[in-house]
Amino acid sequence: MVRPRWHLRSSVASNRLGHRWDQFVALWATFNLLWVCFDISYVPLRTFWLQRNLYPLPSAPLVLRLGFLPDITPLYDPVKGIEPHRETQAYLDAFDRMDRALLAGSPAGDLRERQVAMTRAMIDDNPFLASGNSGTLEKIKNRLRERADLDSAKQSAEKLLGDEWLKRQSWNEERRFWQQQVLPLVATNYWRSIDENGRPTDDFWRIDLLLFQSVFLADILLRAARLRRRLPGLSWGDALLRRWTDLPLLMPFWRWLRLIPVVERLQTSGLVNMEPLRAVVSRAVVALLAVELFEVLALQLMDGAQGVIRSPQWPERIRRLRSHQTVSINDERELVELTRIWGPLLLSQVGPRMAPQLQAVLAHALQQSLQSMVVPPGLRQLQLLMQVEKELTQQLAAGLVDSLMELSRGAGSRLQQQDNRQIDLLRDCVDRFWDELAEALEHGPVLERSQQLVCALLEELKLTYLGQINRTGIDALIRELDQLTVPPATPGDGDSETVARSEDQSR
Template identity: 35%
Template sequence: MDGITATLAAANLGLVFFDLSYLPLRDFFLSGDLPLVEWKVPAPRFMLAYDPMKGITRNDDTQRYLDEFDKLRLQIRDTGLKSPEAAQQVQVLQTLSLQLLAEDPFLLADRVGTLETIKNQVRGRLQESSSEEAMRRFWTVEYLATVPDPGDQTPLAWFEDSVRPRIEKSNYVRSIDQDGIFVDSFWKIDIWFQIFFATELLARTFLIKRRYTSLSWREALLWRWYDLFLLVPVFRWLRVIPVGIRLQSSGLVNMETIRSQFSRGFVATFAGELVEVIALQVINQIQSSVQRGEITTWLTTSAQREYIDLNNTNEVEVISRRLAELMVYQVLPRLQPDIAAFLHRNAELAIEKTPIYQAMVRLPGMATLPRQLTQQLVGQVSQMLTQVSQGTYNALTLDDPALGQITDQLSRHFRNAFAEALQSQETLTELQSLITDLLEEVKVNYVNRLSEEDFDELLEEVEQLKQQQAS
């Protein structure tokens, strides 16, 4: 079903684009001339059957002009150019030409500029500054009988090739309704598609409302808001949005590449400014909080603030315990040799400066005793530090209510003492000033650089990560 509706929507969109392009392409349908190139193909004149839908009818004035020109060609073929009958026909064409210049019947076809082009062609051909004088001189037996220069056309052949096609392309008028608007009957075709898509939209709205009872009828209707473009009689080209979505969802057309490129272009255009604005807003809010002295308030009232726990787990406590465990059982044992070497060297330097050491090194067999004692002492001290740290951690992690109460009391007293120390006006002012300056430097040195980032490269990295995850 989705494939059928998507196909109908695509057909409707094709008709819309044909209707919108009909007038600009009518010259091609009439003559087969391709725009911007000098190629000519067989004219698809059958397309002109669409003329009534655009209110196009033949222009009697320009058609009479072309018919009189054809009569002149036939008269010249039968009796010659200098016959009285041909001269009379030339006089008729001269009168009609001057009338054409005065009335500009091409305006009825909404072809502004056609008459000016013809005027320029005739003036250029006869080297005249006045288009009326040039047209009057052109339609005389004397001028039509002139022998052209080598490589040039006769006047009648030139008119046939250069002027007549322009008149033929504008040889129509467009009907105007009572509101002064050109007649356009495309709605007579489009209404059947609109009825179908309106019925489908109502059915989908009913099914969505039935499936999601919490939605209102308005929300259910707007669930597929893009389908509303199929019902709007204006800006019909916007139907490309629902048609593209329908073709993609039905699987008839894979538009993922187009969607990806559109998304990348959109993100690359707005992401830099968006990230910069968000970062600046966050930093400015932090600066305002610091300047208002809210840090001290936060420290002194953090214990009383209500905190929403989602999983009955104190994540900060668990993280702290895990980091302490890593420090005590893995980091300190590996650093014990380095700690011992550090303490040993400092102890040696301290002992070497004492009078006892200087006296002992002079005694026979006692020169290495201080070094040995120092090495033993330092080894025991470094080992004791590790063991004490592990013992302290084990004691803190015991499930002992009394110890837990003492730990909580210690933490609370530490926080309160720290907050009271911060409440010193001198300290608080200095910290506020330093933090504000630091945030300002962050804005200058880092946030402003966000706009200089190449977001195309970042998006390329995102695509590579997606491909790696898919593989």
Template identity: 30%
Template sequence: MGLNSNKKQFFFERDRYFQKLIAIVGFLNLTLVFFDLTYIPWRDFYLQILPALTQVYDPVKGIEPHPETQNYLDKVDALQAQVLQTGLTSPQTENLLSELRLLSNRLIEENPFDVANKSGTLAKIKNEMRLHTNEQSARDGFATFWSQAYLSQTDWRSQINFFNSLIRPLIQSNYYRDINKFGNFIDRFWLLDLPFIIIFALDVLIRTYHISRSNPNLNWLEAILRRWYDLFLLLPFWRWLRVIPVTIRLYQTDLVNLEPLRKQIDRDFAINFAGELTEMIGVQAIDQMQDAIRRGDLARWLFHPETRRPYIQVNNTNEVRAIAARLFNVSIYDVLPKVQPDLEALVHYNLERTLNESPIYQKIQKIPGLSHLPAQITENLTKDFSQILYNNLIKTLEDPVSTTLMTNLIENVIDAFEAELQKKQNLPEIQSWLISWLEEIKINYVKRIAESEIEKVVEEVENLNYLVRR
């Protein structure tokens, strides 16, 4: 037994460490997925902060330097080298400046930034150059900037520094992204994601195998659906949905404490769901009752018993009559004897008060020797009346003739009551009052449940659970 226990503990700990490892791998994959999703929109930020990262990751997204903008920057580098070698006024330098002016016009006209959805970057370049040269247009600004006269008058080194510090980063941010045969941008992220998917697929298979082994009645599809959210880990699209299984795994392996969040979500869901469900059920039930009253179903049920559906008795006993009979018997045989002194005191008080108001009783009290007689008579009458009443009730219960007469009396009262209710002036008004009363209940009580009552119920349940835990 000890060896088996140790073996089970060993496998349990190993499985727990394995699941933690898978959860960590899932978290790393999810981080990579979100980085990939943000890479294109945030590439300018990565280019400024981590330029080495863009050099590594650009090929994954099929990003290459744009030929036109890269050629433009190469010409600027060639210009710097030529000025250092032959000076600013040499023919070779003038040829390069002329090429830069031509390339600047082509940059403005053809807008190579549009392919990468970076036309706003070109607009910023044009505006910076126009302000720097004090020209009215960006075209004139570039023509002035790439001229021997301007560079000579304003110190060409400071102008090249301006270009390299402000204009060059903006031009470098442009790129060309290749297109595959399906007309979509090249994206090789699946190569990075494939090893993770293989790991997740193996884990899903292992989990499914264990679930099917522990539940022989489940087939493999049903076993997979027991953890349906793990299938998001295998999708090569909508990868952001992996946040669901990864979060669940991190929580289940105690790597992340999501218990407060889970409790709050459960509480909010319970409040909203219970409130809406209670309101819908209450409103629907009242609406059905109102419709039944309008159709006359209630009147037919009350006044035409032959139209009622047969009532199914579970144990061949009319529980309503049995309960009524038992309560009546308990009241007569058990309760009434215990409260008989109180009843006698009440009867004695009322009888004495009635006799005191009688002139004959008052005269008898004034006769010498008979002053105590009225009190004795009252006391005897009280006891006799109470005893007679109690005995009569007992005899009524035990006498079949009395029972039959009482039953006939009750049935005749009910029949007379039904006959009066069915009169034209009574039934429509009662039905109208019932419908209005139900509408008031629906407005004043049912529709207000979602506002505060469910919240109070949930708070009471939480307090009870807290007391139980303590």
């Protein structure tokens, strides 16, 4: 039974320090990959990291507050060049001043009017457009409309901060609405600077170059040095080219491709065994590609054979099979040598073993000839005469077959002897056979019919055999592969309970 590669015992590096270094680089590359994923998703998910609220159903008011997560936006916003937006930050500061005044019992009419004016300006100017969060402004407008039960968001803000509304509603209840429904959405807005190339600021590459890519470069050079020490004739350029899979670790773009070298390092360092997962993923793909490739090759071979057979030069191609026109690689005439080997085999062993069958066929042929030529129709009713005729034909057939078998054995024994004259005669015989066959096809009426029949046979092979491959499918190949690679279950491999249960039942 073939054992899968992941069941084989892995060899530990003889250099323990080098092995520890490989494990460290694998873990460091894994951490870098996780950080790359976080960096790529930070800007789209900045609202989540700012509020730490998860909305499982966006259309429903269900909120999962993840307050145990730290607020990392003050630390990571500078990496992405993100700063608080001036308009929305001024809006939040103005609301804070108005809130303190209302909590102190002051009417704060000017502050409320200013807040209403800033709300109108925010709706008109849409400062969320720069950060690509225009939908946030629509959420704010919808919540203002629902709270005031009006169709206009501007009028709703004016009503909610008006004297009549605040006389009916306490400010403690109203500030809860503003602080939970409106201000968190306003706080999600930001402004992102751009660099000299006109692209959004991103200083991730600085940290990546200093902490990670420098380590990756040292590891790549170390691996190239190991390879050159194992293969002294290998140049530095060829050694680095053999580590082409490590290129994503040094690229400042398409950082998600680092998944490939990270997985390779985790596998080679022995921290994670990826072979079962790789086998499962690639098994079906490889089987499918193998079937498709075999179908294409078989179809191309059959089409090429049909083209050769349909060609008017088919007799000439047959004539080229003569021994003196074939390409000889090792000065040995393969067809002649094959005839010299198979001739004795057929004449000395296969032919004599078929003597009873040959006698029966020849006796039947002789009996039919005697009945139609020698015995008159009126005497065919005599049983004695028919019995004599049958015995006579059997004796004649046995004599002829024995003579032929004796001649065959003699010829086979002579063919087994090494004789240059014999080899020349065999070569002449084979050449004469191809010449006569080509001559018969050229001047006889069978060429066109033979071409049609052989091409039709190949067409049937294409329709039946290749179709059978498709009907067999990939599942049968995968099942056969499982039988070859998956070892049989043994009592010591986790089936002890099943074995014990079966033994209890047998008792």
